[in-house]
Amino acid sequence: MINYFNPNNTLEIINKAQKYVFALFMIVLLLGLVEALILSPEDYKQSDSVRIMYVHVPSAWISLGIFSVISFLSFGVFIFKNKNFSLITKSLAPSGFVFSIIALVTGSIWGKPTWGTWWAWDARITSMLLLSIFYLMFIISWKITSEKTKAEKISSIIAIIGLINIPVIKFSVEWWNTLHQPASVNILEETTIHSSMLMPLAIMTAAFALFSLLIFLMKYNTELLKIKNKGLNRL
């Protein structure tokens, strides 16, 4: 199973997939933008400011999802000693970091008309800021550590510690009194958002997921080329 993810087997697929993922991303994004900015209705309370949800919520979901994957693969780095796991986590981090920043900035912009403030040291917002810091530490650990094995260990430890923050972000709105509203979209419980708003949200989430996949493929390709460049000298 682990051998299936061997870079020697995946490079061909990665090279071909990039073009298709890019084309699909552009189509889904355009569809999502039309839905989010024009076709979807305004909210009876928040009016048109609710449209910020279509970039804020998918960004937050994807940044959380990517960090969870990075953390679990980091366990794999220690347990299976598989170098490819660290290559995958390293390639996932940039898009996860950018999505966490987008979630924070768009959340702040949404906060001004809704709560009357750009920022509050509220549990959800603070834990989300912490996620961005964990992403930053993870990326920096690869930049500043010259020895690859050491960088793998440090970045994996950061990702594993950061995993504690994921349930804190998720349940912060239930555990503490926060400005942030509880989740409107639930998998196990009834979703409280109307289908006319759920549809653009789903399309934008798909577009953002495709973008993170595209960035991952390109970054993974770059990392493989770096390794193969070093390998040329040893032929």
Added chain:
Amino acid sequence: MINEIINMNGYGIYVWSSFVFTLFSFGFLFAIVKINLIREKKTFEENFKQLNEEKIASAKRQKTYREILVNTSASKV
């Protein structure tokens, strides 16, 4: 119609700035990753051109190198 979309009931500045920031971030990240990928491909091509015939033959026997060569102009060397 267009004025309504731009103004968004007075929330236009918030909505548009959120979408513009998101799309700008996408473009910025894509550009950085793409530039790094192109740079790494160029480095590979330069290194490959400097190999002797024996090493080129050895590289071409390996699946991963074959796949990289298909996607770089070094395959035409």
